[in-house]
Amino acid sequence: MRVRLPVAALLSAIAIALRGAMAMASSQNIYVLSQDDGILSVIDTEADEIAAKIAITGKPAAFAIDATSRKAFATLPDTGEVAVIDLDRRTTLPSLKIGGQPFGIAADNAGFLFVGDWSANQIAVVNETTGAVEGRLTVGKAPAHLAATRDGKRLYVADRESDNVAVIDTKSLKILSEIPVGRAPFALALSPDEKFLAVANVQTATLSIINTESLRIVSSPATGAMPYGVAITHDNSEILVSEQHGGKVSIFDAHTLLPHAEIKVGRYPEGVAVLRNGRKAYVANWFSGSISVLDLKTNTEIKKIKCPEGPRTVLAGAARD
Protein backbone atom coordinates (compact mmCIF):
# COMPACT_ATOMS: atom_id res chain seq x y z
CA MET A 1 0.00 0.00 0.00
CA ARG A 2 2.80 2.34 0.94
CA VAL A 3 4.43 1.60 -2.41
CA ARG A 4 1.36 1.34 -4.63
CA LEU A 5 0.00 4.82 -4.14
CA PRO A 6 3.05 6.76 -5.28
CA VAL A 7 3.52 4.37 -8.20
CA ALA A 8 -0.08 4.85 -9.31
CA ALA A 9 0.27 8.60 -8.94
CA LEU A 10 3.53 8.53 -10.82
CA LEU A 11 2.03 6.40 -13.59
CA SER A 12 -0.93 8.67 -14.03
CA ALA A 13 1.37 11.69 -13.99
CA ILE A 14 3.45 10.07 -16.72
CA ALA A 15 0.32 9.24 -18.69
CA ILE A 16 -0.89 12.83 -18.47
CA ALA A 17 2.52 14.16 -19.45
CA LEU A 18 2.71 11.76 -22.39
CA ARG A 19 -0.76 12.66 -23.60
CA GLY A 20 0.15 16.33 -23.32
CA ALA A 21 3.39 15.82 -25.22
CA MET A 22 1.62 13.86 -27.93
CA ALA A 23 -1.11 16.44 -28.25
CA MET A 24 1.51 19.15 -28.52
CA ALA A 25 3.57 17.22 -31.03
CA SER A 26 0.74 16.33 -33.37
CA SER A 27 -1.70 19.08 -32.57
CA GLN A 28 -1.87 20.71 -35.97
CA ASN A 29 -2.12 19.74 -39.60
CA ILE A 30 -1.55 22.04 -42.52
CA TYR A 31 -4.23 22.04 -45.20
CA VAL A 32 -3.39 23.14 -48.74
CA LEU A 33 -5.99 23.76 -51.42
CA SER A 34 -4.88 23.19 -55.03
CA GLN A 35 -7.18 24.91 -57.49
CA ASP A 36 -6.14 23.30 -60.80
CA ASP A 37 -6.20 19.72 -59.55
CA GLY A 38 -9.12 20.27 -57.16
CA ILE A 39 -7.48 18.67 -54.14
CA LEU A 40 -7.25 19.53 -50.47
CA SER A 41 -3.95 18.10 -49.23
CA VAL A 42 -3.41 17.30 -45.56
CA ILE A 43 0.19 17.81 -44.44
CA ASP A 44 1.48 15.98 -41.40
CA THR A 45 3.60 18.68 -39.73
CA GLU A 46 5.84 16.18 -37.94
CA ALA A 47 7.04 14.43 -41.09
CA ASP A 48 6.29 17.39 -43.36
CA GLU A 49 4.74 15.10 -45.89
CA ILE A 50 1.32 14.89 -47.48
CA ALA A 51 -0.66 12.45 -45.34
CA ALA A 52 -3.89 12.54 -47.36
CA LYS A 53 -5.40 14.04 -50.48
CA ILE A 54 -9.10 14.82 -50.55
CA ALA A 55 -10.55 15.23 -54.05
CA ILE A 56 -13.02 18.06 -54.65
CA THR A 57 -15.06 18.24 -57.85
CA GLY A 58 -14.26 21.47 -59.73
CA LYS A 59 -11.65 24.18 -59.23
CA PRO A 60 -11.78 25.33 -55.62
CA ALA A 61 -10.30 28.81 -55.11
CA ALA A 62 -10.21 29.43 -51.36
CA PHE A 63 -11.31 27.72 -48.17
CA ALA A 64 -12.05 28.23 -44.49
CA ILE A 65 -12.12 25.84 -41.54
CA ASP A 66 -14.87 25.82 -38.95
CA ALA A 67 -12.99 24.89 -35.78
CA THR A 68 -16.20 23.75 -34.05
CA SER A 69 -17.72 21.47 -36.68
CA ARG A 70 -14.26 20.47 -37.94
CA LYS A 71 -15.29 20.93 -41.53
CA ALA A 72 -13.56 22.79 -44.32
CA PHE A 73 -15.51 24.87 -46.83
CA ALA A 74 -14.01 25.53 -50.27
CA THR A 75 -15.43 28.03 -52.76
CA LEU A 76 -16.12 26.89 -56.33
CA PRO A 77 -16.44 30.15 -58.33
CA ASP A 78 -17.32 28.41 -61.62
CA THR A 79 -20.37 26.60 -60.34
CA GLY A 80 -21.58 28.89 -57.55
CA GLU A 81 -21.02 26.24 -54.91
CA VAL A 82 -19.19 25.72 -51.65
CA ALA A 83 -17.62 22.28 -51.28
CA VAL A 84 -17.87 20.75 -47.79
CA ILE A 85 -15.10 18.55 -46.41
CA ASP A 86 -15.25 16.50 -43.21
CA LEU A 87 -11.71 16.91 -41.89
CA ASP A 88 -11.90 13.96 -39.48
CA ARG A 89 -13.17 11.44 -42.01
CA ARG A 90 -11.29 13.16 -44.83
CA THR A 91 -14.21 12.92 -47.20
CA THR A 92 -16.41 15.39 -49.02
CA LEU A 93 -20.06 15.95 -48.09
CA PRO A 94 -22.76 17.33 -50.42
CA SER A 95 -21.80 20.84 -51.52
CA LEU A 96 -23.79 23.99 -50.73
CA LYS A 97 -25.35 25.57 -53.81
CA ILE A 98 -25.40 29.29 -53.15
CA GLY A 99 -25.05 30.67 -56.71
CA GLY A 100 -22.96 33.57 -58.02
CA GLN A 101 -19.17 33.53 -58.11
CA PRO A 102 -18.04 32.62 -54.58
CA PHE A 103 -14.37 33.38 -53.85
CA GLY A 104 -13.30 34.53 -50.37
CA ILE A 105 -14.71 32.69 -47.35
CA ALA A 106 -14.61 32.83 -43.55
CA ALA A 107 -16.35 30.83 -40.81
CA ASP A 108 -17.85 32.11 -37.56
CA ASN A 109 -17.23 28.75 -35.82
CA ALA A 110 -20.90 28.72 -34.84
CA GLY A 111 -22.62 27.34 -37.90
CA PHE A 112 -22.36 30.20 -40.37
CA LEU A 113 -20.11 31.06 -43.27
CA PHE A 114 -19.35 34.42 -44.84
CA VAL A 115 -18.84 34.06 -48.56
CA GLY A 116 -17.76 36.80 -50.96
CA ASP A 117 -19.17 36.94 -54.48
CA TRP A 118 -16.36 38.25 -56.70
CA SER A 119 -18.49 39.59 -59.55
CA ALA A 120 -21.69 40.56 -57.68
CA ASN A 121 -19.69 42.51 -55.04
CA GLN A 122 -21.60 40.92 -52.20
CA ILE A 123 -21.07 39.00 -49.01
CA ALA A 124 -23.53 36.19 -48.29
CA VAL A 125 -24.19 34.79 -44.84
CA VAL A 126 -24.65 31.06 -45.36
CA ASN A 127 -25.93 28.39 -43.01
CA GLU A 128 -23.14 25.82 -43.18
CA THR A 129 -25.48 22.87 -42.71
CA THR A 130 -28.39 23.74 -44.99
CA GLY A 131 -26.62 26.05 -47.44
CA ALA A 132 -29.41 28.59 -47.01
CA VAL A 133 -28.34 32.18 -47.66
CA GLU A 134 -29.64 34.03 -44.60
CA GLY A 135 -28.47 37.50 -45.57
CA ARG A 136 -26.63 39.51 -48.18
CA LEU A 137 -24.64 42.69 -48.04
CA THR A 138 -23.15 44.75 -50.85
CA VAL A 139 -19.50 45.69 -50.41
CA GLY A 140 -16.87 47.24 -52.72
CA LYS A 141 -15.78 45.79 -56.04
CA ALA A 142 -14.24 42.30 -56.26
CA PRO A 143 -14.27 41.11 -52.66
CA ALA A 144 -11.14 38.96 -52.37
CA HIS A 145 -10.15 37.39 -49.06
CA LEU A 146 -12.18 37.62 -45.85
CA ALA A 147 -11.21 37.46 -42.17
CA ALA A 148 -13.63 37.00 -39.28
CA THR A 149 -13.08 37.38 -35.56
CA ARG A 150 -13.20 34.07 -33.67
CA ASP A 151 -16.68 34.86 -32.31
CA GLY A 152 -17.82 35.75 -35.82
CA LYS A 153 -19.15 39.13 -34.76
CA ARG A 154 -16.95 41.12 -37.05
CA LEU A 155 -15.82 40.53 -40.61
CA TYR A 156 -13.08 42.20 -42.65
CA VAL A 157 -13.19 42.09 -46.45
CA ALA A 158 -10.44 43.11 -48.91
CA ASP A 159 -12.24 44.79 -51.82
CA ARG A 160 -9.61 44.36 -54.50
CA GLU A 161 -10.97 46.68 -57.19
CA SER A 162 -12.19 49.38 -54.78
CA ASP A 163 -8.87 49.57 -52.91
CA ASN A 164 -10.46 49.39 -49.51
CA VAL A 165 -11.17 47.10 -46.58
CA ALA A 166 -14.78 46.79 -45.49
CA VAL A 167 -15.38 46.31 -41.76
CA ILE A 168 -18.70 44.58 -41.17
CA ASP A 169 -20.82 44.02 -38.09
CA THR A 170 -22.22 40.58 -38.83
CA LYS A 171 -25.20 40.83 -36.45
CA SER A 172 -26.73 43.91 -38.04
CA LEU A 173 -25.08 43.13 -41.40
CA LYS A 174 -23.94 46.73 -41.68
CA ILE A 175 -20.69 48.22 -42.85
CA LEU A 176 -19.00 49.95 -39.91
CA SER A 177 -16.27 51.44 -42.04
CA GLU A 178 -14.66 51.27 -45.47
CA ILE A 179 -10.98 51.94 -44.97
CA PRO A 180 -9.01 53.07 -48.04
CA VAL A 181 -5.80 51.03 -48.28
CA GLY A 182 -3.24 50.60 -51.11
CA ARG A 183 -4.01 49.47 -54.66
CA ALA A 184 -5.47 45.98 -55.12
CA PRO A 185 -5.74 44.57 -51.58
CA PHE A 186 -6.11 40.79 -51.90
CA ALA A 187 -5.03 38.91 -48.77
CA LEU A 188 -5.49 39.92 -45.16
CA ALA A 189 -4.83 38.45 -41.74
CA LEU A 190 -6.23 39.26 -38.33
CA SER A 191 -3.70 39.00 -35.51
CA PRO A 192 -4.52 36.16 -33.07
CA ASP A 193 -5.16 38.76 -30.31
CA GLU A 194 -7.49 40.44 -32.85
CA LYS A 195 -5.92 43.85 -32.14
CA PHE A 196 -4.63 44.50 -35.63
CA LEU A 197 -5.29 43.53 -39.22
CA ALA A 198 -2.56 43.21 -41.85
CA VAL A 199 -3.66 43.80 -45.45
CA ALA A 200 -1.42 43.05 -48.44
CA ASN A 201 -1.80 45.55 -51.29
CA VAL A 202 -0.69 43.75 -54.45
CA GLN A 203 -0.11 46.72 -56.75
CA THR A 204 1.36 49.27 -54.34
CA ALA A 205 3.51 46.55 -52.72
CA THR A 206 2.72 47.63 -49.17
CA LEU A 207 1.02 46.30 -46.08
CA SER A 208 -1.73 48.33 -44.47
CA ILE A 209 -1.65 47.74 -40.71
CA ILE A 210 -5.06 48.59 -39.26
CA ASN A 211 -5.81 49.07 -35.58
CA THR A 212 -9.05 47.12 -35.11
CA GLU A 213 -10.27 49.41 -32.33
CA SER A 214 -9.77 52.81 -33.98
CA LEU A 215 -10.17 51.31 -37.48
CA ARG A 216 -7.31 53.51 -38.63
CA ILE A 217 -4.19 52.62 -40.56
CA VAL A 218 -1.27 52.86 -38.17
CA SER A 219 1.45 52.06 -40.68
CA SER A 220 2.00 51.11 -44.34
CA PRO A 221 5.37 49.38 -44.61
CA ALA A 222 6.74 48.54 -48.06
CA THR A 223 6.99 44.89 -49.12
CA GLY A 224 8.59 43.14 -52.09
CA ALA A 225 6.73 43.17 -55.41
CA MET A 226 3.23 41.69 -55.54
CA PRO A 227 2.46 40.65 -51.96
CA TYR A 228 -0.21 37.95 -52.24
CA GLY A 229 -0.40 36.19 -48.90
CA VAL A 230 -0.13 37.23 -45.27
CA ALA A 231 -0.06 35.42 -41.92
CA ILE A 232 0.66 36.41 -38.32
CA THR A 233 2.39 34.26 -35.70
CA HIS A 234 0.33 33.10 -32.75
CA ASP A 235 2.20 35.35 -30.31
CA ASN A 236 1.32 38.36 -32.53
CA SER A 237 5.01 39.23 -32.89
CA GLU A 238 5.71 38.56 -36.56
CA ILE A 239 3.96 39.14 -39.88
CA LEU A 240 4.81 36.88 -42.81
CA VAL A 241 4.20 38.15 -46.32
CA SER A 242 4.56 36.13 -49.52
CA GLU A 243 5.75 38.08 -52.54
CA GLN A 244 4.92 36.66 -55.94
CA HIS A 245 7.57 38.61 -57.78
CA GLY A 246 10.93 37.56 -56.51
CA GLY A 247 9.43 34.39 -55.02
CA LYS A 248 10.06 35.31 -51.39
CA VAL A 249 8.53 35.46 -47.95
CA SER A 250 9.40 38.55 -45.93
CA ILE A 251 9.08 38.49 -42.16
CA PHE A 252 8.17 41.75 -40.43
CA ASP A 253 8.50 42.49 -36.75
CA ALA A 254 4.93 43.35 -35.76
CA HIS A 255 6.06 46.08 -33.34
CA THR A 256 8.69 47.95 -35.37
CA LEU A 257 7.02 46.95 -38.67
CA LEU A 258 10.45 46.50 -40.20
CA PRO A 259 11.32 43.39 -42.20
CA HIS A 260 14.02 41.36 -40.45
CA ALA A 261 14.23 38.31 -42.70
CA GLU A 262 13.68 37.37 -46.30
CA ILE A 263 13.37 33.75 -47.36
CA LYS A 264 13.56 32.59 -50.96
CA VAL A 265 10.77 30.10 -51.71
CA GLY A 266 9.23 28.73 -54.94
CA ARG A 267 7.66 30.64 -57.80
CA TYR A 268 4.61 32.83 -57.36
CA PRO A 269 4.06 32.10 -53.66
CA GLU A 270 0.56 32.84 -52.41
CA GLY A 271 -1.07 31.50 -49.22
CA VAL A 272 0.94 31.34 -45.97
CA ALA A 273 0.15 29.69 -42.64
CA VAL A 274 2.07 29.49 -39.37
CA LEU A 275 1.85 26.66 -36.84
CA ARG A 276 0.40 27.66 -33.49
CA ASN A 277 3.68 26.72 -31.78
CA GLY A 278 5.45 29.26 -33.98
CA ARG A 279 8.14 26.86 -35.14
CA LYS A 280 7.29 26.50 -38.80
CA ALA A 281 5.43 28.23 -41.60
CA TYR A 282 4.09 26.78 -44.85
CA VAL A 283 3.84 28.63 -48.14
CA ALA A 284 1.97 27.60 -51.30
CA ASN A 285 4.12 28.12 -54.38
CA TRP A 286 1.40 28.50 -57.00
CA PHE A 287 3.58 28.33 -60.12
CA SER A 288 5.91 25.59 -58.85
CA GLY A 289 3.15 23.36 -57.51
CA SER A 290 4.91 22.94 -54.18
CA ILE A 291 4.82 23.89 -50.52
CA SER A 292 7.84 25.49 -48.89
CA VAL A 293 8.36 24.59 -45.25
CA LEU A 294 10.03 27.43 -43.35
CA ASP A 295 11.87 27.10 -40.05
CA LEU A 296 11.04 30.27 -38.13
CA LYS A 297 13.96 29.97 -35.72
CA THR A 298 16.61 30.04 -38.43
CA ASN A 299 14.40 31.76 -41.03
CA THR A 300 15.32 29.27 -43.72
CA GLU A 301 13.45 27.03 -46.09
CA ILE A 302 13.97 23.49 -44.81
CA LYS A 303 11.91 21.55 -47.34
CA LYS A 304 9.86 21.77 -50.51
CA ILE A 305 6.93 19.37 -50.69
CA LYS A 306 5.60 18.61 -54.17
CA CYS A 307 1.82 19.00 -54.14
CA PRO A 308 -1.14 18.91 -56.56
CA GLU A 309 -1.20 21.71 -59.17
CA GLY A 310 -2.33 25.24 -58.41
CA PRO A 311 -1.85 25.51 -54.61
CA ARG A 312 -3.21 28.87 -53.37
CA THR A 313 -4.74 28.81 -49.90
CA VAL A 314 -3.00 27.31 -46.85
CA LEU A 315 -4.45 26.98 -43.35
CA ALA A 316 -3.36 25.38 -40.11
CA GLY A 317 -5.97 23.36 -38.24
CA ALA A 318 -6.21 20.99 -35.34
CA ALA A 319 -5.29 17.42 -36.24
CA ARG A 320 -7.82 14.68 -35.57
CA ASP A 321 -7.49 12.82 -32.26
Added chain:
Amino acid sequence: MALRLRSLLLFAAVLSCSNAAWAHGPTPQKVDEKITIAAPPADVWKVVKDFGSIGSWHPWVTKIKVEGSGNETTRTLTLKSGGTLIDSLDAIDDKAMEIDYRLQNEDFNALPVSSYSSAITVQPAAGGSEVEWIARLYRFDTGNEPPDDKNDAAAVKASTAYIKAGLEGLKAKIEGK
Protein backbone atom coordinates in the same frame (compact mmCIF):
# COMPACT_ATOMS: atom_id res chain seq x y z
CA MET B 1 -19.90 -1.74 -85.23
CA ALA B 2 -23.04 0.23 -84.42
CA LEU B 3 -22.35 -0.34 -80.75
CA ARG B 4 -18.79 0.82 -81.13
CA LEU B 5 -19.92 3.98 -82.91
CA ARG B 6 -22.42 4.70 -80.18
CA SER B 7 -19.84 4.30 -77.43
CA LEU B 8 -17.50 6.51 -79.44
CA LEU B 9 -20.20 9.18 -79.67
CA LEU B 10 -20.87 8.89 -75.97
CA PHE B 11 -17.16 9.27 -75.30
CA ALA B 12 -17.06 12.37 -77.51
CA ALA B 13 -20.05 13.82 -75.67
CA VAL B 14 -18.38 13.26 -72.31
CA LEU B 15 -15.20 14.87 -73.65
CA SER B 16 -16.96 17.97 -74.92
CA CYS B 17 -18.79 18.36 -71.60
CA SER B 18 -15.56 18.24 -69.66
CA ASN B 19 -14.06 20.79 -72.08
CA ALA B 20 -16.94 23.15 -71.42
CA ALA B 21 -16.36 22.75 -67.69
CA TRP B 22 -12.69 23.53 -68.13
CA ALA B 23 -13.41 26.81 -69.83
CA HIS B 24 -15.20 28.14 -66.73
CA GLY B 25 -13.95 29.85 -63.64
CA PRO B 26 -11.48 32.55 -62.76
CA THR B 27 -8.55 30.21 -62.27
CA PRO B 28 -5.11 31.75 -62.82
CA GLN B 29 -3.34 30.29 -65.86
CA LYS B 30 0.32 29.52 -66.44
CA VAL B 31 2.60 29.99 -69.43
CA ASP B 32 6.13 28.62 -69.24
CA GLU B 33 8.44 28.82 -72.29
CA LYS B 34 12.20 28.34 -72.64
CA ILE B 35 14.82 28.89 -75.32
CA THR B 36 18.56 28.22 -75.54
CA ILE B 37 20.78 31.05 -76.75
CA ALA B 38 24.38 30.58 -77.89
CA ALA B 39 25.88 33.34 -75.75
CA PRO B 40 27.23 33.67 -72.17
CA PRO B 41 24.50 34.29 -69.53
CA ALA B 42 26.00 37.68 -68.62
CA ASP B 43 25.62 38.90 -72.22
CA VAL B 44 22.03 37.64 -72.46
CA TRP B 45 21.14 39.10 -69.06
CA LYS B 46 22.49 42.50 -70.14
CA VAL B 47 19.87 42.62 -72.90
CA VAL B 48 17.03 41.05 -70.87
CA LYS B 49 17.45 43.33 -67.82
CA ASP B 50 17.15 46.42 -70.02
CA PHE B 51 13.37 46.89 -69.69
CA GLY B 52 13.27 49.14 -72.77
CA SER B 53 15.18 46.76 -75.02
CA ILE B 54 12.12 44.69 -75.98
CA GLY B 55 11.41 47.09 -78.86
CA SER B 56 14.63 45.94 -80.50
CA TRP B 57 13.99 42.21 -80.26
CA HIS B 58 10.28 41.36 -80.01
CA PRO B 59 8.97 41.00 -83.58
CA TRP B 60 5.41 41.98 -82.57
CA VAL B 61 6.45 45.34 -81.10
CA THR B 62 6.36 48.24 -83.56
CA LYS B 63 6.75 51.14 -81.13
CA ILE B 64 7.93 51.56 -77.55
CA LYS B 65 7.81 54.42 -75.08
CA VAL B 66 9.66 54.13 -71.76
CA GLU B 67 8.79 56.40 -68.84
CA GLY B 68 10.04 56.75 -65.28
CA SER B 69 13.02 55.09 -63.64
CA GLY B 70 13.90 52.31 -61.22
CA ASN B 71 10.90 50.32 -60.00
CA GLU B 72 8.63 53.09 -61.27
CA THR B 73 9.52 52.35 -64.89
CA THR B 74 6.72 51.69 -67.36
CA ARG B 75 6.93 50.83 -71.03
CA THR B 76 4.13 51.31 -73.54
CA LEU B 77 4.33 48.84 -76.39
CA THR B 78 2.41 49.23 -79.62
CA LEU B 79 1.95 45.88 -81.30
CA LYS B 80 1.54 44.98 -84.97
CA SER B 81 -2.11 44.20 -84.23
CA GLY B 82 -2.60 47.83 -83.21
CA GLY B 83 -3.08 46.83 -79.58
CA THR B 84 -1.21 48.40 -76.69
CA LEU B 85 0.54 46.79 -73.71
CA ILE B 86 1.54 48.96 -70.76
CA ASP B 87 4.04 47.04 -68.64
CA SER B 88 5.35 48.21 -65.29
CA LEU B 89 8.65 47.00 -63.91
CA ASP B 90 8.47 45.26 -60.54
CA ALA B 91 11.94 43.93 -59.79
CA ILE B 92 15.36 43.28 -61.26
CA ASP B 93 17.49 40.70 -59.45
CA ASP B 94 21.04 40.68 -60.87
CA LYS B 95 22.12 37.75 -58.72
CA ALA B 96 19.27 35.50 -59.82
CA MET B 97 19.27 37.12 -63.30
CA GLU B 98 15.52 37.64 -63.08
CA ILE B 99 13.33 40.52 -64.23
CA ASP B 100 9.69 40.78 -63.12
CA TYR B 101 7.01 43.01 -64.55
CA ARG B 102 3.25 43.19 -64.81
CA LEU B 103 0.69 44.42 -67.27
CA GLN B 104 -1.06 47.61 -66.20
CA ASN B 105 -3.81 47.76 -68.81
CA GLU B 106 -6.27 45.38 -70.42
CA ASP B 107 -6.42 45.59 -74.21
CA PHE B 108 -8.23 42.79 -75.99
CA ASN B 109 -6.54 43.74 -79.29
CA ALA B 110 -3.11 43.23 -77.75
CA LEU B 111 -3.63 40.12 -75.54
CA PRO B 112 -6.97 38.67 -74.36
CA VAL B 113 -5.78 38.52 -70.73
CA SER B 114 -6.28 40.25 -67.38
CA SER B 115 -4.19 40.51 -64.19
CA TYR B 116 -1.15 39.45 -66.19
CA SER B 117 2.33 39.31 -64.69
CA SER B 118 5.57 37.89 -66.03
CA ALA B 119 9.11 36.92 -65.08
CA ILE B 120 12.11 36.30 -67.32
CA THR B 121 15.17 34.47 -66.00
CA VAL B 122 18.56 33.70 -67.54
CA GLN B 123 20.56 30.64 -66.53
CA PRO B 124 23.76 29.01 -67.72
CA ALA B 125 23.12 26.02 -70.00
CA ALA B 126 25.02 23.74 -72.35
CA GLY B 127 25.75 25.82 -75.43
CA GLY B 128 25.40 29.15 -73.64
CA SER B 129 22.28 30.29 -71.82
CA GLU B 130 18.74 29.23 -71.21
CA VAL B 131 16.11 31.94 -71.03
CA GLU B 132 12.82 31.09 -69.33
CA TRP B 133 9.84 33.38 -69.66
CA ILE B 134 6.85 32.61 -67.42
CA ALA B 135 3.51 34.33 -66.98
CA ARG B 136 0.58 34.19 -64.56
CA LEU B 137 -2.64 35.46 -66.04
CA TYR B 138 -6.41 35.34 -66.01
CA ARG B 139 -8.62 35.21 -69.05
CA PHE B 140 -9.99 38.49 -70.46
CA ASP B 141 -13.58 37.81 -69.35
CA THR B 142 -13.44 36.52 -65.78
CA GLY B 143 -17.21 36.03 -65.59
CA ASN B 144 -18.63 32.51 -65.54
CA GLU B 145 -19.70 32.41 -69.21
CA PRO B 146 -16.84 33.88 -71.28
CA PRO B 147 -17.12 33.80 -75.10
CA ASP B 148 -14.60 31.55 -76.89
CA ASP B 149 -12.20 34.38 -77.71
CA LYS B 150 -12.09 35.56 -74.07
CA ASN B 151 -11.79 32.24 -72.22
CA ASP B 152 -8.85 30.51 -70.51
CA ALA B 153 -7.74 28.68 -73.66
CA ALA B 154 -7.70 31.89 -75.74
CA ALA B 155 -5.71 33.71 -73.05
CA VAL B 156 -3.09 30.96 -72.78
CA LYS B 157 -2.83 30.53 -76.56
CA ALA B 158 -2.24 34.23 -77.25
CA SER B 159 0.20 34.66 -74.35
CA THR B 160 2.16 31.58 -75.41
CA ALA B 161 2.43 32.91 -78.96
CA TYR B 162 3.55 36.33 -77.67
CA ILE B 163 6.20 34.82 -75.39
CA LYS B 164 7.46 32.33 -78.01
CA ALA B 165 7.81 35.07 -80.64
CA GLY B 166 9.65 37.20 -78.08
CA LEU B 167 12.09 34.44 -77.13
CA GLU B 168 12.84 33.70 -80.78
CA GLY B 169 13.36 37.41 -81.45
CA LEU B 170 15.68 37.67 -78.44
CA LYS B 171 17.69 34.67 -79.66
CA ALA B 172 17.95 36.11 -83.18
CA LYS B 173 19.12 39.49 -81.88
CA ILE B 174 21.76 38.09 -79.53
CA GLU B 175 23.05 35.42 -81.90
CA GLY B 176 23.19 38.09 -84.62
CA LYS B 177 21.05 36.22 -87.11
